[in-house]
Amino acid sequence: MNPPSIGLLIEITARTLAVCLPALVISLAVGLPIGIAVGRRRFAGRGALVSLINTGMGAPPVVVGLLVYLALERNGPFGNLAWLYSGQAMILAQLLIALPLVVGITLAAVGSLDEDWELQVRTLGVPPRWRLWLLVREIRLSLLAAVITALGGILSEVGAVQMVGGNIEGETRVLTTAILMYTQMGEFEHALGSAAVLIGLMLVLTGLLTAVQQSGRA
Amino acid sequence: MLRSSSREREAGVSSAPAMTRSQFLPLLLGALVALACSDRRPEEGDLLLVTTTSVRDSGLLAALLPAFQQRTGIRPQVVAVGSGAALRMGIDGNADVLLTHAPDGERELVASGAAVSRTPIMENYFVIAGPPEDPAQVRDADSPADAIRRIAETPAPFVSRGDDSGTHRREVALLKEADLDPAGGWTGFASSGAGMGQTLQIAGERRAYVLSDLGTFLAFRERTGLVSLSEPTPSLRNVYSVLRVNPNRLEPARAKRAEQFEAFLLEADTQRRIAEFGRERFGRQLFLPLHLDPRARP
Amino acid sequence: MSQATILSVRDLRVELRSRRGSFVLTADALDLCARETLVILGPNGSGKSTLMRVLAGLERPVGGKVTSAATGPVTMVFQRPAPLAGSVVHNVRVAFLGKKRSGAELRDRIDEALARFQIDHLAQHRAATLSGGELRRLALARAFALRPAVLLLDEPFAGLDAEGQAALSLDLRRAISDTGVAVAMVTHDLRRAMLIADRIAVLIDGRLAQVGRRDDVIEKPSTPEIARVVGMTNLVQGVVVKERRGDCALVEIDARHRIATRTGLAPGTRVWVGIRPEYLKVDVGRGDVDPIGKGVVREVVNDGVAITVQLDWAGTELRTYLMAGRGLARTLRAGVPVSLSASPEHVHLIPVASNGSAAASDASRRAL
DSSP, rough: OOOOOOHHHHHHHHHHHHHHHHHHHHHHHHHHHHHHHHHHOOOHHHHHHHHHHHHHHHHHHHHHHHHHHHHHTTSSTTGGGGOOHHHHHHHHHHHHHHHHHHHHHHHHHHHHSOOTHHHHHTTTOOOOHHHHHHHHTTHHHHHHHHHHHHHHHHHHHOOOHHHHHHTTTHHHHHHHHHHHHHHTTTTTTHHHHHHHHHHHHHHHHHHHHHHHHHHHHH | HHHHHHHHHHHHHOOSOOOOOOOOOOOOOHEEEEHHHHSOOTTTTTTEEEEEEHHHHHTHHHHHHHHHHHHHOEEEEEEEEEEEHHHHHHHTTTOEEEOOOOHHHHHHHHTSSSEEEEEEEEEEEEEEEEEETTOOOGOOOOOOOHHHHHHHHOOOOOOOOSOHHHHHHHHHHHHHHHOOOOTOOOOOOEESSSSSHHHOOOOHHHHHHHEEHHHHHHHHHHHHHEOOOOOGGGEEEEEEEEEOOOOOSSSSHHHHHHHHHHHHHHHHHHHHHHHHHHHHHHSSOOOEEEEGGGGGGO | OOOOOEEEEEEEEEEEEEETTEEEEEEEEEEEEOOEEEEEEEETSHHHHHHHHHTTTOOOOOOEEEEEOOOEEEEEEESOOOOSBHHHHHHGGGGGGTSOHHHHHHHHHHHHHHHHHTTTTTTSSSSSOOOOHHHHHHHHHHHHHTTTTTEEESTTTTOOOOHHEEEEEHHHHHHHHHHHHHEEEOSHHHHHHHHHHHHHEEEETEEEEEEEEEEHHHHOOHHHHHHHHHTOOOEEEEEEEEEEEETTTEEEEEETHHHHEEEOTTOOEEEEEOOGGGOOOEEEOOOSSSSSEEEEEEEEEOOOOOOEEEEEEEEEEEEEEEETOOOHHOOOOOOOOEEEEOOGGEEEEEEOSSSHHHHHHHHHHHOO
C-alpha cells in the first residue's frame, strides 16, 4: 500500500466538501421553506408531520444509508439512474440526513416565537413579503444553528456514505470513509492524518458559522 | 455496582415504599455500566483471535468455535479485519493467534520473530469474477495474469479491494505478473478500499471484473449477477494459515491457549468439519482442509 | 364626540375551536365613532380579545360583518407585545416596511412617537432588553407612528405595577386626545377604563350585553352580571313597595330594611338593588340624610391610597371606600356599628329576570 500523499489527502478533502456542501445547500434550500411553512401554518395532519420530522431528526444515518441503497441498487426503484456508488448517491444520503435537522430546527425556531407574533406584524400593515423577511430575521440565529448542526452531521457521517458511496478511490472516498478504511487496514498514521484534516475542517467551518452567529447576537 | 445491588435488595426486603425516581435512576445507570463492562473485560479462558474477514463472513468460524469452546472452555474473542491489518496487529502484539491468507506477509512475520509458527490449515482458490457477457474475454485467458492483462487492455472496469487485505495482495501479485502497474491505472480501474462484500457489490453495479475469495463470491453471487470466469490454477491458490504470536510477548496462559487453538484446527474432527462446511448453504465445499487423510476426504 | 361611525359591527358571530373546546362570540350592533374611545369590559374568557381581533381583521367571523370607514391604518397593540430582533428604532421602523415614506418623514415620525411615550432615550437599545412596561410603550409608540385612524388596544395596562399603569394611562390619554384617533380598548381594569372611556361595551359569556355612554353603563347596568363587571358590587334583592318617601320609591329588603330610590318601577316588582361602593356612605354617628339602616364593620383594608370597608348589613355584605387619612378611617375597625346611607339617585334597580336567568340570579346572590 502506497502511503497517501498530501495531494491525495487534499483531493479527498476537496471531495468531502464537494459532497457535503451541495447536500447542505440543497437541504437548506428545501428545508428552510418547509420548516417556516409548517411552523407558521395550522393544518390537518400537522401533528403527524411534525412527529415525522422529529423522528427523521433522530434517524440513524446508517438506516438512511440502507434505504438510499435499496432505492438506488440496480433492481431498486431508481436503479436506472445508475447513482449507486457515485457522488450523487452520497449527496442524496447526506441530504436525507440533513433535511430533517434543518426542517426540525427551523420549525422549532418558528414555534418558539410568540403565538401571535405573525398577527402582531400583520396588524402593523406589513406586506406578506416583508413579514417573511422579518420572520427569517427574527429566527436567524436558530437558522445558523441549523446550518451548523446539519453540516456537523453530514461532515462526520460515515455509515451511509460508505454504504452508498463505496469509498472508491478517486471517486467516492471522503475523509470519514478513508479514516474507517485506514483503521481497518491498520494504517493508523494515515487514519490519524485524515482525522486531523476532518477535525480541522469542522473547526474552521463551524468556527466561522459560530462567529457569524455571535456577531449577529451582539 | 455491588453497593447498588445490595441497596436494591434492602429496598426489596424492608417494607420501604415504592422506589422513587431519584433512587431508580442511579440503579439503572449502575446496571447499564455493569452490563457494558462485563462484556468488555476479557475473562479467564479468553483468547484474542484475529482473522481475515472471509473466515468470519463465510460462517466458518461460527461452525467451528462451539466445538473448541466446549472442549477447552476457552471463549475466543474474534476480531475480523483484512489480512494486512491482522498481520499488523500480530506485530503490535494486539493478538494472541492469527488466521490469515497472505503467505508472503505471514512468512515475514515469522522471520521477524513476531510470530513463532505458521501452519497452513486449509485452502481454496480465488475467483476472477465478472459479468456473464465477459467483454474482455477472460474465459479464454491462458492464466490469471493473462486474464488481468485482457481486462486492462480492453480496457474493462475492474474493482480492486485496495485495502491491503490478503485478496488485495493477491491482486497486486497478479498485476505485477502481468507487467501492469500495481495501482491499476487503466480506465475503469477503481479501488474500493472496502471489504469483499461491498467490493463485489460495487463490481456488480458497474458490471466490472473483480478478484474475490470463493466464499464471499458465492454468498454474493445472486445479488451481484457476476459469474466465475477463472479455473482453479496454482496462481489463484488461496492458503489460510494459523500463526502463533511469539510467547515472549504474551502472558503464559494466553500463549498456551493459542497452542490449544492451533492444535484444535489440526484435529481430524475439525478438519472434517472444514471439509463439510458450505455444502448446506452453497451446495459445494468452500475450504479444502490440508491435514485430512486423503482417503477420508469427501 | 363626533357621530361619524368609523368601524361598525352588525350581527357578528365568531366561532373559535381549540383543544379546550369551542367558543362563540356574538354582538348584535357595535359602533366605533371617530375621535371616541370605546372601552370593552368583561370577565376573563368573555371574548374581549376575540372581539379585538375581529375588529382588527385578524379573525374572520362566520356571520355578520365588520365594516370600516377608516381612511387611515387600523392597527392593534397586543397584550404581550413581542420585541423584534434589533433596536427600538428598528422596531418602530418595521411598521413602515413596504410603505413608501421619505427618510426624513420616517425619522420625524419615529422621533415624535418615541418622545410621546417617553422612550426616546432608549432609541438605540435592543428591544429584547426592555422591561415589560418599556415594551408596552414601544408597541404604543409604533402604533402611533403609523398615524392610525383606529387604534385597538388589548389590555394595555396588564402586568404593570400601579405606578406604571398610572403613568402609562396619562401618556396614552394625552396621545389619544392629541391625535384624535378612534380607540377601542379591552381591559378589565375599571379605573383605567373610567379615565379614558367615552363609551363602554360589556361582554358577558361571549355576548355583547350592554353598550352605551360611560356614565350610563357604569351607573345603570342592565343585569347584575354587568353590574359586577362595571364595579357596582353592592347588590341585594328586594321588592318595590307601595309606600313612597317624598318623590322616591321604596324597596323593601326585609322587614327592617328599606331603601329609597329614584328609579321608577311598578310596586311588587322583584328587583336587584345596586349601589356603587363610592356612593355608599358610612358614619359612626346617628346617621345622615337618606339612611338605609345600621350595619357592622366586618373588615377594614388600607392600601395607602384608599380604604376599603366591608360591612354586614341586612344579612348581606356591602363595600364602601374611604379616602385614607380621613378622621373616620381611624375610628373604623371590625365590630364597630355604623349608620349607612345612600342618595336615592345613586340607588339603581334592576328587575329580576323572570325567565331562566332567575336561577343564575339566585346563584349570584349566594355568591354575595
